[in-house]
Amino acid sequence: MFPGVDFVGKYRRWFAISGVLLALGLLAVALGRLEFGIDFQGGAQFTATEADRQLTEQEVTDALPPGIAEESVVTTLGDDGYEVRTPVLSEQDSQEVQSLLAEALGAEVSATSVSPAFGEQIRNQALQAVAAALLIIVAFISIRFEFSFAIASMVALVHDVLLTIGFYAAFGREVSLVTVVAVLTVLGYSLYDTIIIFDRIRENAPTVGYNRRRFDEMVNVSIRQVIRRSIYTSIFTLIPITALLIFGESTLSDFAFALLVGILAGAYSSIFIAPQVLSLFKAWRAGSARRAPRSA
Amino acid sequence: MGSTRNNIIVLGLVVVLIGVAAYLIFLRQPVTQATQLGLDLQGGVSAQLEGSQTGGGNVSREEMEQASDLIRQRIDRLGVAEPDVRVQGQDQIVVQIPGVENPDEVIDIIGRTAQLGFYQVLAFEQNPNTPSDEIDAVQNELEEDLRDDDAFRRGETKILFEESPAFQGSGTDVTGYVVREQPDLTGEELRQNGANVEFDPTSNNRIVTLQLTNEGGNRMADLTQEIINEAAVSGEPGLMAIALDQDVQSAPEVQAVLSDQISITNDSLPGGLPEDEARQLETVLNTGALPVNMEIISQTEVGPTLGLSSLRSGLTASLVGFALVLVLLVVIYRALGLVAALALLIYAFLMWGIIVAVPVTMTLPGIAGIVLSIGVAADANVVIFERIKEEVKRGRTPRAAIQAGYDRGFRAILDGNITTLITAFILFALSSGSVRGFAVLLVIGVILSMFTAVVVTRALLGLLSGRGVHLSPGMMGVSKSSVSAERPAGVR
Numbered sequence: 044m045f046p047g048v049d050f051v052g053k054y055r056r057w058f059a060i061s062g063v064l065l066a067l068g069l070l071a072v073a074l075g076r077l078e079f080g081i082d083f084q085g086g087a088q089f090t091a092t093e094a095d096r097q098l099t100e101q102e103v104t105d106a107l108p109p110g111i112a113e114e115s116v117v118t119t120l121g122d123d124g125y126e127v128r129t130p131v132l133s134e135q136d137s138q139e140v141q142s143l144l145a146e147a148l149g150a151e152v153s154a155t156s157v158s159p160a161f162g163e164q165i166r167n168q169a170l171q172a173v174a175a176a177l178l179i180i181v182a183f184i185s186i187r188f189e190f191s192f193a194i195a196s197m198v199a200l201v202h203d204v205l206l207t208i209g210f211y212a213a214f215g216r217e218v219s220l221v222t223v224v225a226v227l228t229v230l231g232y233s234l235y236d237t238i239i240i241f242d243r244i245r246e247n248a249p250t251v252g253y254n255r256r257r258f259d260e261m262v263n264v265s266i267r268q269v270i271r272r273s274i275y276t277s278i279f280t281l282i283p284i285t286a287l288l289i290f291g292e293s294t295l296s297d298f299a300f301a302l303l304v305g306i307l308a309g310a311y312s313s314i315f316i317a318p319q320v321l322s323l324f325k326a327w328r329a330g331s332a333r334r335a336p337r338s339a
Numbered sequence: 340m341g342s343t344r345n346n347i348i349v350l351g352l353v354v355v356l357i358g359v360a361a362y363l364i365f366l367r368q369p370v371t372q373a374t375q376l377g378l379d380l381q382g383g384v385s386a387q388l389e390g391s392q393t394g395g396g397n398v399s400r401e402e403m404e405q406a407s408d409l410i411r412q413r414i415d416r417l418g419v420a421e422p423d424v425r426v427q428g429q430d431q432i433v434v435q436i437p438g439v440e441n442p443d444e445v446i447d448i449i450g451r452t453a454q455l456g457f458y459q460v461l462a463f464e465q466n467p468n469t470p471s472d473e474i475d476a477v478q479n480e481l482e483e484d485l486r487d488d489d490a491f492r493r494g495e496t497k498i499l500f501e502e503s504p505a506f507q508g509s510g511t512d513v514t515g516y517v518v519r520e521q522p523d524l525t526g527e528e529l530r531q532n533g534a535n536v537e538f539d540p541t542s543n544n545r546i547v548t549l550q551l552t553n554e555g556g557n558r559m560a561d562l563t564q565e566i567i568n569e570a571a572v573s574g575e576p577g578l579m580a581i582a583l584d585q586d587v588q589s590a591p592e593v594q595a596v597l598s599d600q601i602s603i604t605n606d607s608l609p610g611g612l613p614e615d616e617a618r619q620l621e622t623v624l625n626t627g628a629l630p631v632n633m634e635i636i637s638q639t640e641v642g643p644t645l646g647l648s649s650l651r652s653g654l655t656a657s658l659v660g661f662a663l664v665l666v667l668l669v670v671i672y673r674a675l676g677l678v679a680a681l682a683l684l685i686y687a688f689l690m691w692g693i694i695v696a697v698p699v700t701m702t703l704p705g706i707a708g709i710v711l712s713i714g715v716a717a718d719a720n721v722v723i724f725e726r727i728k729e730e731v732k733r734g735r736t737p738r739a740a741i742q743a744g745y746d747r748g749f750r751a752i753l754d755g756n757i758t759t760l761i762t763a764f765i766l767f768a769l770s771s772g773s774v775r776g777f778a779v780l781l782v783i784g785v786i787l788s789m790f791t792a793v794v795v796t797r798a799l800l801g802l803l804s805g806r807g808v809h810l811s812p813g814m815m816g817v818s819k820s821s822v823s824a825e826r827p828a829g830v831r
Contacts, residue, residue, distance in 0.1 A: 092645045134635075138443055141640075151642035153382075161387065161636035172769040176762050183761060187754055224704055224766070224774050228711060228781075231762035235715075235755040239722060242751035272725040275671065279721065280714030282667070283660025287710055290656040292649045298707050 050266045050314065051259040051322050057315035061202060068209015076212040080128075080219035083166050085159030087132045089140060091125040095149030103127065106147035108139055120293050123150075131158060169223040176227065180234060188241055191328065195321035196237045199312035203233040207305040214300070221298045229305025232280070236273065236313040243269050244318065255326050262318045270314060277310040343805055349798035353685060360692025373695045376437075377702030377776065380650040382643035383437035384445055390430045390631040398430045402630040407432050410449045412626045417445060432633070442640045444615065450633045451584060451623050455526030455549075457559070457601075458499070458518035459566050460578035460590060461490035468510040474502065481515035490517045499580060501587035503605060516580050516587060523562050526628050528555025530599075534624035536617045539604065544611025547620050549601040556599030563597045588620070653706040660710055661687065664717050672724050674814040678799045679720040679792070686716050686791040693783055704777035712784025715759065719792035723748035724815075731817050738804045745797050752793065756785050 050057075071077075081088050098106075100117040103125055107115055116128045125148060132140065137156060145152045177197070184193040207229050211218065243265040249257070284306065287299035364373045378385050390398045390406060403426045414422040414436060423435040439445055464484055466477045478500055485491055485498050501514045533550035551559055563579065570577030570593075580590040581603055589603050603620065605612045612620070665683060668676040690709065694701065727744030731737065760782060767778035812818075 090645060092642070092648060134443075134446070151644045153639075153641045153645050155639040156635075156637065158634070158636040161389075168769050172765050175769065176765045179761055179765065180758055183758065220774060221704060221707075224707075224777050227762055227766055231759045231781075232711075234758040234762075238755045238758060239751045242754060246747070268729070269725070272721050275721045275725075276714070276718040279664050279667065279717040280711070282663045283657065283710040283713050286656040286660035286663075287653075287707065290652045290659070292652055292703070295649070295653060295656070295703055295707065298704070302707075302711070 045267060045270060049263060051262050051319055054319035054323065057319060061206070061311070061316060065202070065205055065209060068206055068213055070209075071213035072209060074212075076215060077208070078212075078215060078217045080217045081155065081157045081162070082220040083162045083218065085131050085157050085162045087129045087137055087140070087154065087156040089127040089129075089144055090120075090153045090155075091127075091144055091148045091150040092120075092123070092153075093150055094123045094125060096147070097123070098125075098148065103144070103147065106143055108136070108143060111136060111140060124293075125150075126293070132156065165220060169220075172223075172227060173230070176230060184234075184238070184241075188245055191321055191324045192241050192245075194324055195317045196234055196241070198320045199237050199309075199317035200230055200233050202312045202316055203229055203305055203308040206308040207301055210304040211301060216297050216300055219294065219297065221294050222301055225298045225301035225305065228302060229309060232302075232306055233309035233312065236276070236309050237317045239272065240266065240269050240313050240318060241321075244321070253325065253329050255322075255329065258325060259322050262322055266314055266318055273310055273314060277306060280306055343802065346798040346801040346805075349794055350802070353795055353798075356689055356692070357685065360689055360695075363692050363695045374691075375698050375700045376646075376650065377700045377705070378435055378437055378639065378641050378646070379703050380646045380653075380701060381437055382641045382646040383435065384439050384442040385433070385435040385639045386446055386449065386635050387427075387637045388432045388434070388450055388633045389636045390432065390629075390633055392631060398631050400426070400429070403430060403432060406629045406631055406633065409626050409629055410434060413448055413622055414445065416622045416626070417448065431636075438643070444619070446635065446638060448619055448623060450635050451629070454522075454584055454628050455529060455624060456522030456582045457524040457562065458516070458522055458580040458582060459562065459569075460516045460518060460580050461496060462488045462517040463514055463578065463590070464488075465512060465514040467512045468505045469513050470510050474511060474513060477513050478515070481513065485515050485517050488517060495520055499582055499585055499587050501580075501590060503589075514587070514590070516578070516590060518580055518582075522582070524555065524558050526624065528552050528558065529624060530555075532625050534621045536612075536621050537602075539602075539611065542611070544604065545614065545617050546611055547603045547617050547624075549603065549624070551599040551601065553599065559597050559599065559601065563593045563595075566593045567596065583620070583623070649703055653703060657706060657710050657713070661713055664713060668717065668720070672720075672816045674803075675720075675724050675727065675800070675816065678796050678803070679717070679724070681799065682720065682791045682796045683713070683716055685795060686788060687713075689791070690784065690787055693787070694780075697783075699779055699783075700776060702776045704774060705780050708777040708780035709784060712781060712788060715756075715785060716788035716792050719752050719756075719788055720796060722752055723793070723796075728815060728817050731812050731815060737812075737815070741797075741800050741804055745793070749793060752789065756789060759785050 100119060103117045104112050104115060107127070111129055111132070114130050118126045118128075120126055125144075127140070127144065129140065137154060141152050141154050144150075177200075181193045181197060184196055204226055207226060211222065216222075244262055247261050247265050247268075249261075281303065284299050284302045288296050288303060291299055364370060367373070388410075390403055392398055407424045407426050410432065411422060411424040414424070414434070421437065423433075425433050427433050434449055436445060462485060464481050466481060469477045481500070482498055490496065491498075496517050497520050499516050499518055501516070502511050503514075505512050528551050530550045530552050535548050535550075537546055537548050538544065539546050566577035566579055576592045578590045579593050580587045581601070582588065589605060591604065603612070611617075661683075665680040668679045668683070670676070672679065690712075693699070699705065723744050726748045727740045730740035730743045735743065763778045763781040763785070767775055767782070
């Protein structure tokens, strides 16, 4: 497949495509579009389903007790669902909001509340999980392949995670605990995809000697050999995820959205980013190894 | 590649596993009960509580275990079905109660530390008939006033409040009491199961009686004697406040020396204490005080309708996705795809069996984990089949191509899946609740997919290619023209 494409040589082109997308996403983050849910900052959230009455968001706000209404955000979910987010409430206030909403909408109301301290704990846990995962995986790849492969897969991985977060912000989706799970899943998938290609490179790589032209050509061939698999697998994985995006409730659809972006990014980076970084890193190291004896 | 005999053994094992799974899912219990649904799918209450010491010291694991036992007992006494109470980490307890009808009452009762205290009332002030939206403001006012009272000494005394339905008129009677910082007598002096809901023989009002230990009785006698004496000197009525945690339940006037029999009453209401309040009081007092303070840090109530619709949409998504993947596998890989589709069906069924057997509680993230694992399971086959097709194009016989495909594809799959497992293990180790459910299902899914997509399909294909069945390139999705024509260029 794609016999005429120079995957490695045209790295500037592939990097530029990613660069533009990354810049757009990170711009959205910089503009403060990344919206954190109550899982991370504490607060209360009320969800009404199958409401008997159709109210506008303003009407729902008016139904809330004064004092709480001003600080609440109301969103509609689908045809007959509503979601109300408020700052942290006392048990009493929370029950009041719940019963007022149930009355106003003629619906069953589910409630969630998270204390700010707990949100902070969740955030720390998430960051720890990501850091620990990265370290262990770098070690694993360095052992099973070589260090240069680990570096290249880390670059691809960071690319995928940043792209996911950027798109998440650009589309104004709410970051919750489930989003963190999605990002960690993307991380796992991105590596998995990269490793399948690296495995082929490892298999095709000559055991001795490094020559940039030969190495790059070999990487090109390796990519051509596995690109069909990458495309098929992305399709196979994206089908159930798209189904989740379409049929899922709000939480599930947020999750599916993050996975969709992350997996597309992962498929792209495993073909257009990781092998190129590997090739550039190898060339750079070979260059500095040649220069070193001369300067010594 | 394994011999025909090995292949038959593998497939025999698969048949046995399917049998076991079928037994677990359909025969052991009705199929609707086979799968444990999480709160987000069936509705219910879940709360996470954090324990802390009053002084700020560290909470021990033992104290948390003790506290979780007490909380479980309390919920059991409410007659709620199958609560799940677990200690998590150093100082947290997770409570999950499916399908509760009165979630607020349950939440209310589990977090109570239930420290019972008897206090001599040093001064008090009441604001009768307070409208409900002014209670907070009135409490602040009363607090201000009481701080100016002679009886209030900073550091030695504190102010507790009682809220009770108005004795006359409407609204709430709010009363503030100045009491000593430490209770004069605590709930430790309560006899085992010493709290009971009873009816006052004279007024027929509902009351909660407390039976104290002998020592407690003596101390109660001392305390009431002191209250009476001081009342005689000051000329004001002597009150004793009975407080649960920081809320005064009642503050009767002490008219005689009491011993080991005390009762908590509320004569301002026509029937005495309301029934549910009396029952809650009895429950928390009899299960004893929690060894540490508990604060609810997160709480979720999911209604049954929301749960059901989440379940429905999650299942729809999984089934639609699954069906499409099966169809696509067959379209692309023909005979090979058929085998892979069969293996995926086996995978899905065994997965269900494991979920029932472990048992794993199914939650929304869990469903997402399964959906993702479908993709992973299909991928293992894609990697191998692409290898097989490559070998066929090089002109190898189907049998040799299948062998080479599995040998070469396996390493890539193994390395790839190990990285997924690493992420899943870390997720499990560092997270809690539903995220854990996702991690568990992902781990099970990855391992199981290695079995069905590598071992099972290999055995099936081994039998197919060995038993005189002729697998033509076309049957594997390889066009005739590409055989031998498209030799992989370059590195060989």
